[in-house]
Every structure is written in C-alpha cells, then in structure tokens.
Amino acid sequence: MPASRRAFLKASLGASALVSFTGGVPRLLARALAAAPRAPERDTVLVVVQLTGGNDGLNTLVPFTDDVYGRSRTTLRLPAAQLHRVSADLGFHPDMQEFRGLFDQGLLSVVQGVGYPGQDRDHGGAMRAWHTAECAPGGAQSGWLGRAADLAWNPDSPGVPAAFVGSIPRPFALSAEETVVPALRSLEELVLRETEEHGGAPSDNPLLQHVRGVDRRARANSLKLEPLARQEGAAAGYPDFSLAADLHQAARLIEADLGVRMVCCELGGGGIGGFDNHANQLGNHCALLRQLAESVAAFIRDLQRIGALPRVLLMTFSEFGRTVSENGRRGTGHGEAAPLFLAGGGLAGGLIGSHPSLVDLVDDAPKHHTDFRRVYATVLEPWLGFDSKAVLGSEFAPLPLLRR
Amino acid sequence: MVHRTPPCRAPEVAPAPASPEQAWLPYQPGDGRPWNLGVAAHLLRRAGFGAGRARLGQALEAGPQGTIDALLRPEADTAAFDRAFDEHEGRAAETGGEAALRSWWLRRMLETPHPLQEKMTVFWLERAAADGARAGEARVLLEHVRLLRQHALGDPRTLLASLLRDPAMLLGHGGEAGRRSRPNERLARHLLENVTLGPGNFSPEDVHEAARALTGGFVQGGRYAFVPREHDAGVKRILGREGNFSGDDLAGILCEQPAAAESLARALYRWLVADEDEPERALLAPLAEAFVREHDFGQLVETVLRSNLFFSARAYRRKIKSPLEYALGLILALEGMVSTTELAQDLAALGQELFRPPSARGWAGGRRWIDEATLARRHNLAADLLRGAGRYGDRLDPYEVARRHGCEREDSAARFLVDLLLQGDADLDAGALLQAAQEAGGNPAATLRAFARALARVPEYQLA
Numbered sequence: 001m002p003a004s005r006r007a008f009l010k011a012s013l014g015a016s017a018l019v020s021f022t023g024g025v026p027r028l029l030a031r032a033l034a035a036a037p038r039a040p041e042r043d044t045v046l047v048v049v050q051l052t053g054g055n056d057g058l059n060t061l062v063p064f065t066d067d068v069y070g071r072s073r074t075t076l077r078l079p080a081a082q083l084h085r086v087s088a089d090l091g092f093h094p095d096m097q098e099f100r101g102l103f104d105q106g107l108l109s110v111v112q113g114v115g116y117p118g119q120d121r122d123h124g125g126a127m128r129a130w131h132t133a134e135c136a137p138g139g140a141q142s143g144w145l146g147r148a149a150d151l152a153w154n155p156d157s158p159g160v161p162a163a164f165v166g167s168i169p170r171p172f173a174l175s176a177e178e179t180v181v182p183a184l185r186s187l188e189e190l191v192l193r194e195t196e197e198h199g200g201a202p203s204d205n206p207l208l209q210h211v212r213g214v215d216r217r218a219r220a221n222s223l224k225l226e227p228l229a230r231q232e233g234a235a236a237g238y239p240d241f242s243l244a245a246d247l248h249q250a251a252r253l254i255e256a257d258l259g260v261r262m263v264c265c266e267l268g269g270g271g272i273g274g275f276d277n278h279a280n281q282l283g284n285h286c287a288l289l290r291q292l293a294e295s296v297a298a299f300i301r302d303l304q305r306i307g308a309l310p311r312v313l314l315m316t317f318s319e320f321g322r323t324v325s326e327n328g329r330r331g332t333g334h335g336e337a338a339p340l341f342l343a344g345g346g347l348a349g350g351l352i353g354s355h356p357s358l359v360d361l362v363d364d365a366p367k368h369h370t371d372f373r374r375v376y377a378t379v380l381e382p383w384l385g386f387d388s389k390a391v392l393g394s395e396f397a398p399l400p401l402l403r404r
Numbered sequence: 405m406v407h408r409t410p411p412c413r414a415p416e417v418a419p420a421p422a423s424p425e426q427a428w429l430p431y432q433p434g435d436g437r438p439w440n441l442g443v444a445a446h447l448l449r450r451a452g453f454g455a456g457r458a459r460l461g462q463a464l465e466a467g468p469q470g471t472i473d474a475l476l477r478p479e480a481d482t483a484a485f486d487r488a489f490d491e492h493e494g495r496a497a498e499t500g501g502e503a504a505l506r507s508w509w510l511r512r513m514l515e516t517p518h519p520l521q522e523k524m525t526v527f528w529l530e531r532a533a534a535d536g537a538r539a540g541e542a543r544v545l546l547e548h549v550r551l552l553r554q555h556a557l558g559d560p561r562t563l564l565a566s567l568l569r570d571p572a573m574l575l576g577h578g579g580e581a582g583r584r585s586r587p588n589e590r591l592a593r594h595l596l597e598n599v600t601l602g603p604g605n606f607s608p609e610d611v612h613e614a615a616r617a618l619t620g621g622f623v624q625g626g627r628y629a630f631v632p633r634e635h636d637a638g639v640k641r642i643l644g645r646e647g648n649f650s651g652d653d654l655a656g657i658l659c660e661q662p663a664a665a666e667s668l669a670r671a672l673y674r675w676l677v678a679d680e681d682e683p684e685r686a687l688l689a690p691l692a693e694a695f696v697r698e699h700d701f702g703q704l705v706e707t708v709l710r711s712n713l714f715f716s717a718r719a720y721r722r723k724i725k726s727p728l729e730y731a732l733g734l735i736l737a738l739e740g741m742v743s744t745t746e747l748a749q750d751l752a753a754l755g756q757e758l759f760r761p762p763s764a765r766g767w768a769g770g771r772r773w774i775d776e777a778t779l780a781r782r783h784n785l786a787a788d789l790l791r792g793a794g795r796y797g798d799r800l801d802p803y804e805v806a807r808r809h810g811c812e813r814e815d816s817a818a819r820f821l822v823d824l825l826l827q828g829d830a831d832l833d834a835g836a837l838l839q840a841a842q843e844a845g846g847n848p849a850a851t852l853r854a855f856a857r858a859l860a861r862v863p864e865y866q867l868a
Contacts, residue, residue, distance in 0.1 A: 139578060139590055141535065141763045158775035178768035180755030182777045190780045193787045194854075196840065198863050200831035207679060207724050210771045211779070211863040218779045258776065 044346075045254055045261055046379050047299075047314040048145065049243070050171055051292070052268030053276030054123070055318035057338030057366070059285060060096070061110055061355075065089045068358035072324045076282055076332070086110075090355060095290035098297035099341070106349035107300055107309075109401055111375055113356040114340045115368025119320055121334035123276070126319035131172040133373055133392050144376060145262050146176030147391045148384065152261050153179045158214060159259030160190075160221075165246045168270030174262075187229040187249055187256075192222040221258050228252040236302050243267045244295035251302045254312060261384060267292055275318060279329040292316070296343055309345035313383055316341045317372065323364040335365030340375060346383070348403050374399050416440060420718040424687045427713040431468050437715070439468060442827035446720055449868050450676050451475045451709055452519025454733030457809050457824055472709050476557075476702070480517035489515075490550070497542040503748065505542050506758050509549065510744035510751075513732055524556035524705060525549065526728070527675050529758065530766035531599055532567060534576025536759030544626050545759055548572035557702030560668070560695075564599070564655035569630075571623045577764065580623035584636045587615035594764050600658040602667035606643065613640040617649040659699060665692035669704070676708050678722035679770035687713075721829060723868040724773050727754035730782060734789060734860055737824050739808075740800040742789060750785050754778050774866060786860035790853045803852035814838065814848050818855050825856070830864035 056076075063069050064080040066089070083091025084100035092099045102108035116135045119126060125137065132140035142150075145162055152161035162181045164170040170183035184190070198215055233248035234240070246265040253260050267288065268274025277284055296314060303309040321338030337356050356366035377388040377396035389395050418437045421427040433439035444463040448455040452475070455463075463471040489512050496504035513522045529552055539545050551570055555563035567573045574580045579591030592615035596606045620635025621628065640649045645657055658664050669691035673683050691704055708714055725733065731747060751757065755778060761767060774782075792798045805824075806817035818838045822828070837858045838851075845851030859865060 139764075153775075155771065158771075160775065160777045163777070175762060177763040177765070178772050180772070180775065180778050182753070182781070189784065190777055192780055192783050194844070194857060195783070195861070196837070196858060198832075198861070200863070205721060205867075207722060207771060207867055208863060211724070211774055211866045214774050214776055214779050215861075215863050218776045218783075221776055222780060 043259070043261060043311070044383055044385065045263065045308075045312045046384055047247070047250055047312060048173070048262070048264045049247075049292070049296070049314060049316045050173075050264065050266045050268070051275050051288075051316055051318040052127075052266060052270050053272075053274030053318070054126075054320045054322060054334055055275040055338055056277065056281065056285060056332055057321040057335075058324065058358075059281075060093055060289060061086075061112070061339045062091050062093065063089055063355050063358065064091055066358050068324065072326065072358070074326060075330045076326055087351060090351070092293075093286070093289045095286045096293040098293040102297060102300060102343055103349070107343055107345065107347065109342045109347045109349055110351050111340045111342070111370060111399065111401070112351060112353040113337045113366065113369040114372050114375060115320070115337040116371055116373070119336045119368075121320060121336070123319060123334075128172065130317055130319055130372065131175075133376055135373075141175070142177050143171070143173035143175045144380075144391055145173045145264060146179070146181060148262060148380060148386050149174070149176045149179040149181055151386050151390060155210075156213075157217070157259070158210075159217070160253075161260065162262040162264070163253060163260060164264045165249045165253070166264075166266045167242070168266055171264055171266065171270075174264055184249070184253075187225050187252055190218075190221060191226050191229055192219060195219050195222060221256065224256045224258075225252070228256055236298075236305070238298040238302070239291075239294045241291040241295050243291050244298055247295050247299040248302065251299060251306070251308070254303070254308050255306050267295075277322075278327065278331040278333070281331045296341075300343055303345070311345070313342060313344035313346055313379060315343075315375065315379060321365060324358055324361060324366065325364050333364070336362060337366045337368035340372070342401060346402055348401055352399060352401060370399070371396065375401075378402070417443065417720045418712070418716045420716045421712045424684075424690065427687060428690050428707055428711045430710040431712050431715040433468065437712075439464070440827075441823060442829060443468070443715055443720070444471070445827050446715070447471060447475075447709070449725075449729065449733060450523075450714075450719075450723075452523055453513055453729055454736045456737055456739045457805070457820075460824075468715065469710060472706070475520045475709070476706055478517045482516075482518045485515075485517055493546055497546040501542045502536055502539075502545060502759060503745070505546055505549075506748040507745040509758060510728075510732070510747055511741075513728075514735060514741065514744070520705070521553060521556055524701075525553040526758075527672075528552040528556055528563065530761065531671065532573055532576075533594070533598060533761040533764050533766045534572045534759075535761065536572070536576070538575045538578075539572050539759075540575065541626050544571045544575065555701075557705060559699050560701050561655050561659045561699055563701075564595075564658060565652045567599075568595075568618060568651040568655060569621065569628045571626055571628055574621060574623050574628070579618065579621070582619040582621040582634060584619045584634045587612065587619050587636065589615045591615070592618060595654075595658070598764050598766075600664040600667065601661055602663060602670075605661070605663035605667070609641070610643055613642045613649075614654055616640050617642065617654045618651050621651060660696060662692060662696065665695040668701075669695060672704060672708060674770075676705070677714060677719045679724060681718060681722060721864065721867040724769075724771055725866055725868040726767075726769060726773055727751045727756040727778075727782070729868050730754075730866065731785065731789070734786065734825075735800065738800045738802055738856070739805050742796045742799060746795050750781075750788075754781055754785070779866075782866070783861050786857050790857045790860070792850065792853050801849060801853070802856040803849045806852065814842070814851055817848070817852050821852065821856055821859060825859045826862065826864060829867075830859075830862045832862060 062078050062083055064083055070077055082094040084097055085091040086103050099108055118135050129135045131143045133144040134140045149162035164174050164183040167185055174181045233245050238244040238248045250263045303312050317340055321335040322332035323335045327333050353370050373392055373396045378398040378401050380386045380388040380391055382398055382402055416438045444460055493508045496508045516522050536545050548570055551566050577591040577594045579588045582588055589611050593611045597603050616636045617640050620630050622631055637648055642657055669688045789796050790800055802821055803817055806820045811817040811820040822834050838855055841851045841854035844854040
C-alpha cells in the first residue's frame with residue numbers, strides 16, 4: 001500500500017469524534033474511507049487458516065528436551081529423533097517436514113504461547129472470542145475480518161475485500177455489518193455463465209451509475225477468473241487434500257487481482273472432530289498436521305511461482321491448545337495457550353516469544369503470554385494497513401513479525 | 405429470420421414536486437403526470453414484490469388511487485389465506501426449523517393477496533433486527549413474524565409494546581433476563597437507537613432508566629414471563645417524563661417523541677421512496693406530525709404511496725432491489741413457482757438471510773446489495789432460475805407466459821418480456837439480444853428463457 005493511502009487512513013481514523021462503537025464498527029468511518037483512492041491491485045493480502053477443534057500445540061512444536069513433556073505424554077510422546085528441529089529444544093511434528101523447510105528459508109514464523117485471558121475452554125465460546133476478537137462474552141455481531149472488510153469497502157469501487165473459500169458454513173470471523181462477504185466453494189461461482197456488454201445513455205441516477213460500474217468490473221473479473229477457475233490444483237503441485245484445494249482457489253483469487261485483501265480457509269471440518277482429539281489422538285493428529293504442512297507449503301510455492309509471495313501472509317489459529325497430561329484415552333483435554341503459525345514472504349522469520357512453561361500451568365495447560373489480539377493488530381495494521389484499533393476496539397501492541 | 409424490435413420508448417415520469425405541500429398530496433394523473441405501465445409497475449414493486457402482466461393490467465385499469473385502495477384493503481379473502489399459511493408455517497416450525505420457516509415465508513410473499521402487509525412486515529423485521537441464532541427454536545421466530553405482521557400497518561405503540569414481550573426480540577438482543585439488580589441496557593439501547601429515536605436523540609441515563617422499566621421481563625422455555633418481584637417499581641426519568649413506568653409505558657413514551665416520529669418517517673421514506681436521497685426535515689415534517697398525532701403506521705404508508713412524490717422522478721428507479729425483491733419480482737412476473745428452500749439459500753449467499761440480520765441496525769441495503777461478487781451471483785441466480793432444468797426445474801417459462809398474453813411470435817414475445825420486466829426503462833437493443841438468445845436457444849421456449857435471462861442482467865433491472 002502506498003504511504004499516502006496509509007497516511008490517509010490514519011488521518012481519517014484519528015479524527016474519530018464521529019465514531020461510535022456501539023454494536024461494532026462505525027458506518028461513518030467507512031464513509032470517511034470512501035474518499036480514499038482505491039489502492040493499486042498489488043495490495044497486501046492476509047490468508048487465515050482456521051484449525052477447528054483446538055490444536056495440540058505441544059505435539060505440533062514439540063519441547064522434546066522438557067522432562068515434563070516426556071513424563072506427561074505417555075502414549076502420545078513423539079520420539080525426539082523423528083522431529084524436525086528448529087532449535088535446541090523444539091522441533092516440528094514428524095509429519096511437518098515441509099514446515100521445517102519453510103522455517104529454514106525464513107518463510108515461516110511461530111508465535112509461541114498465544115491465548116487470551118478468560119479462556120473458558122468451551123469450543124463455542126473460545127471460537128467466538130477468536131472470531132470476534134472480543135474475549136469476554138459481549139454483544140459483538142460482527143467478526144474481526146468482517147469489520148476489516150467493512151473498512152476496506154470502497155463505494156466507488158466495490159470489489160471483493162474478503163472471502164471464505166471452503167465447504168463449511170462461513171466462519172463468524174468474516175461476518176460484516178455492511179459488506180456481503182462471499183463463501184465460495186469454487187471460483188466458478190464468480191464466473192458469469194452468460195454475459196454481454198451493457199451500454200445505455202448517460203444517467204444522472206447515482207444508483208444506476210453504481211450498478212453499471214460494478215457490472216463492468218464483474219464482467220472483467222469473470223474474464224480473468226474463468227481460465228484460473230479451470231486450473232487443476234494437482235498441476236500446480238498441490239497435494240490431494242481439501243485444504244490444499246481451498247488454498248489453490250485462494251491463490252487464484254489473489255492472482256486474479258480483484259482487490260481481495262482477506263481470505264479465510266479451514267482445516268478440521270468445522271464441527272465436531274477435527275483437532276478435538278479426546279481419544280486416540282496420535283493418528284488423526286498426524287494426518288491433520290501433514291495436510292496443514294503440505295497444503296501450506298504448496299500454497300507458498302504457488303505464490304512464489306506467480307510472484308505474489310511478497311504481498312501474501314498466511315496465519316493459522318485454533319480456539320485453544322490442549323492439556324499437558326493425557327486423559328487416559330490416548331487423547332488430551334481442552335487447554336489454553338498454543339503456538340500460532342505464519343507463512344509468507346514478508347516475515348522476519350524464526351520463533352517469536354518463549355515456549356510456555358510446562359511447570360507453571362493453569363489447570364494442566366500452558367499459560368499464554370501473548371494475547372492473540374497482538375497478532376491480529378500486527379497483521380491488520382503494519383501488514384494490511386488498517387487501523388487495528390478500529391477493528392479490535394482497543395489498542396494492542398504489534399509483534400515483531402514482519403521484515404522491515 | 406430475425407424480426408427487429410423497435411427501439412424502446414423512454415420512460416415517462418412526473419418531475420419531482422416543487423414543495424413539501426405538493427409532495428404529499430394524492431397523485432392525480434394528468435398533464436405531465438402519466439399513468440402508464442412503468443409507473444404502475446413501480447407502485448407494485450414498492451408496495452409489494454412485483455407483479456405479473458395481469459396484475460399490471462388491472463392496475464392500469466384501476467388507476468393509481470384505485471390500485472392503492474386494493475393494496476391497502478385487498479378484496480380477496482385474506483383471512484382464509486392467513487389461516488392456511490399459519491397452519492403450514494406452524495408445522496414447518498415444529499418439524500423443519502428456521503430454514504423451513506424461511507422457505508414458507510418466501511412462499512407466502514409470492515402467494516399473498518396482501519403483499520403490502522408482507523412488505524411492511526419485512527420492514528419491521530429489519531428494524532427489530534433480532535438475531536435468530538439466539539432464538540433457540542423456530543416457533544419463537546414464527547411468533548415474532550406473526551406479531552410484526554399483525555401490527556405492521558397498525559398502531560406502532562402496540563407493536564412496540566408487543567415486541568417488548570416478544571421472546572425473539574428479548575433473546576435476540578440479550579434481554580431474556582430482566583433482573584432488577586442488573587437492568588439490561590443492550591435491549592434498551594437497541595430500542596432507543598435503532599428501533600425508535602435514532603442515534604444522538606437520547607442520553608445514557610435514558611438508556612439506563614428505560615432498562616429499569618423493562619425489568620421483570622424474562623424468557624423461560626421460549627415464552628415470555630413477567631416476574632413481578634424482579635420488576636423495579638421505582639420512579640424512572642425517561643426523556644423528561646417521570647413515573648413508575650413499565651415496558652408498555654415505555655412504548656407509549658417513545659412513540660410520543662418527535663425524534664422517533666422523524667426517524668421512523670425517514671426509515672419509511674428510504675423503504676418506499678428512495679435509497680440515498682436525504683429528505684429534508686420540512687419534507688418529512690407532515691409525516692412525522694401525523695405519526696405523533698395519529699399513531700397509525702398504515703396511514704403513514706398510505707400517505708406515502710398515494711403521494712405526488714412517490715410517483716415522481718425523485719422515487720422512480722431510485723432504489724436498488726434487495727435480493728428478495730430481485731428474485732421474487734422475477735418469479736411473480738413470470739407467473740411461476742420455484743423451490744423456495746433453494747431460493748432461501750441463494751438469497752443468503754446474496755447477503756439477505758431472513759432472521760439473521762448482520763447487525764442490530766439490520767441490513768445495510770441500498771448500493772451495498774451490489775458489489776462485484778453479489779452482482780455476479782445475481783446473474784448466475786437468474787441463469788439458474790431460468791435454465792428450464794436443474795434445481796429450479798422448468799416452471800418459469802417466459803414463452804408460455806407471453807403466449808398466455810397473446811404473443812405467439814418470438815419477436816412479439818420478446819417485446820412482451822421487455823415491457824413486463826423493464827417497461828422500456830433500459831436503453832437496450834432488444835433485437836440484438838433476441839438474436840443472441842436465438843443462437844443460444846434453439847426452440848422458442850429456450851430462446852425466450854435466454855432472452856429473459858439477458859433482461860435480468862441489465863443494470864436497470866437491478867433497480868426497484
């Protein structure tokens with residue numbers, strides 16, 4: 001984003017006397033932004049991957065030298081020799097070789113010990129907190145990405161600021177107050193099956209002008225998307241996983257340059273199951289982490305190929321981590337802090353923050369030391385160029401995630 | 405051989421009235437004040453969801469005021485229709501949940517003999533903006549819609565008082581436990597800010613005191629219960645009034661406020677007249693004054709619909725069709741019926757899922773309905789509705805409709821469809837469109853389907 005536009009956003013957001021926060025993000029704010037010129041097609045993009053069910057952070061980035069880990073994980077303990085080490089004490093799960101490769105190239109960062117105060121370990125409540133960025137149960141009727149989409153919407157050029165790509169219902173994080181954020185199974189849905197040019201005499205009706213403008217751009221989009229939507233994921237080197245297919249579509253959406261700024265995908269199936277491994281965790285967790293690592297790596301390679309990597313950042317999240325101890329059924333219970341992964345070309349790389357202690361626990365789970373909204377603030381403000389306070393409701397200190 | 409259709413005539417609409425007094429006087433066709441197909445279709449789009457050719461013909465015959473008489477007081481047996489649909493919907497709520505309820509409601513909008521009532525029920529649904537996800541059971545939502553429908557054209561004080569005892573409204577805004585020790589300010593704030601007064605017309609103290617008036621109201625097992633010992637019976641000071649107010653009193657107090665009258669008049673203007681035109685206060689004043697004086701919302705709707713302003717260029721095509729208006733309008737014009745279960749899902753993808761407003765302010769609407777993704781999906785929805793096969797079946801048959809109205813030849817059927825769907829408002833080369841449709845079609849039914857799909861894609865068609 002050019003400096004001038006960012007400066008404008010800040011200036012207009014700074015003068016927020018008109019802004020009221022009741023029930024979410026202000027319409028007047030969106031109006032103020034209306035005056036901003038549309039950023040060039042080469043804007044930054046955020047891709048968020050939801051890991052549904054509560055990912056076991058301890059078996060994802062494993063503290064293999066910690067005796068507590070070895071003692072607590074009697075059946076789920078991963079052999080140190082099979083891990084993909086990223087430091088003297090930490091290594092990725094055996095099935096996440098691809099993450100180690102990205103990490104070595106500086107294309108992957110891990111933020112450790114991420115969580116939030118008041119985690120109640122309930123799937124619904126925790127997911128709602130991550131989706132709304134509101135940690136105490138409140139009346140938020142929109143999600144954090146939806147609010148950002150409302151900020152990104154420009155009435156003179158109403159593109160597609162955000163989209164969900166996947167087959168589950170659209171996650172609440174994308175619920176916006178004014179913008180209709182599409183849930184797409186495939187880009188085909190934005191390809192016009194029939195179309196023709198619409199002329200007509202000039203009109204003084206602003207609504208007709210609006211529709212005509214959008215109509216022209218929707219037709220142009222369709223022309224760009226049509227060949228892209230027909231491409232096969234396998235040909236671009238994607239493995240045969242649903243997340244890989246969704247990320248392949250996300251990459252095409254980015255490649256088509258429709259002005260999309262935020263894309264959300266999901267791994268785990270949305271409902272019961274997924275990462276929620278209360279019993280016989282080992283095999284299922286292996287499969288999910290392999291899907292995650294291989295799909296994300298294929299996505300990164302694809303972005304490299306099309307030259308989009310420098311402007312795309314992917315982040316994962318899960319509603320909570322899991323307990324340190326096993327539960328007697330070769331599974332784990334709902335926990336709190338967990339690591340969060342970021343991948344892309346603009347990252348500083350490496351491990352951010354320390355691994356949480358396995359001794360100083362809260363109810364058998366690692367405590368968080370980094371509020372997830374600091375990650376949100378970082379991807380919103382320095383990365384996407386939005387006022388993070390306008391989206392999150394208050395100020396959160398950004399983390400040193402990005403390359404300067 | 406291709407028959408060239410003559411170029412469409414330009415629409416003929418009366419100019420905007422010069423003064424507020426002129427604006428609200430009943431429209432009498434005459435010199436420079438036409439009564440033609442375009443204006444008749446405008447009335448039936450705004451006061452309902454659109455109409456087929458027969459209905460348009462009746463309107464042309466009856467004139468504007470006669471048509472409005474029938475819209476306000478339908479001759480058909482509305483009671484029998486309501487009984488039948490109430491029964492269907494009751495069963496749907498029990499067995500099919502919220503999705504089934506949505507589907508039946510769409511069906512009701514398509515078949516009702518009283519479309520104005522349904523249109524105004526949706527108006528109040530948006531204003532109430534209760535989040536259906538919190539309702540717990542579909543029966544609660546069904547009761548919500550029934551209540552809105554019952555009072556949609558009635559006394560707003562009664563509507564408001566009923567809403568304050570309505571489980572969907574309370575649950576939808578977190579007001580299901582009106583404890584005396586913790587008055588619920590969220591419901592109270594919504595009531596003041598979004599339903600009645602509008603932002604900036606009350607103080608935080610008014611919200612707190614209004615919340616106190618609502619204490620004692622609970623939702624238990626999906627039903628409203630008043631628990632006297634939880635009601636704060638002390639004196640409240642709301643908007644300058646003082647007394648031991650209840651929820652009913654609150655409804656009355658709010659409806660006396662000039663700010664509520666103006667805010668509701670403005671909302672009604674946006675609903676019936678124009679999306680973006682900011683009406684000056686002097687223009688709204690007669691409506692707002694009548695609201696405070698008579699407390700008759702039906703009368704207000706009647707005044708707007710009958711007015712010079714409503715039939716003028718200031719209103720004509722100055723709204724963007726909501727997804728609901730877009731799809732139902734097409735189905736009504738083509739005299740068919742489709743699966744409203746499918747349709748409800750497609751409308752949700754276009755941003756309009758009934759019972760699931762995106763915020764407490766309802767749907768943003770207006771030009772927000774149309775962006776690069778939703779417009780593409782609108783076009784693809786029309787393509788599905790008019791494919792003649794697939795999930796919507798073949799019951800929308802434009803050629804059959806044209807024949808029913810005496811147009812056998814493809815070119816005359818095409819002209820018929822242009823009049824039916826656009827009334828000459830679009831600057832289009834119908835001949836070229838027909839030729840393209842003939843290439844895509846094959847037989848007359850397929851050709852006219854392709855032609856109707858093309859008309860539904862015209863930018864002017866997206867305007868209400």
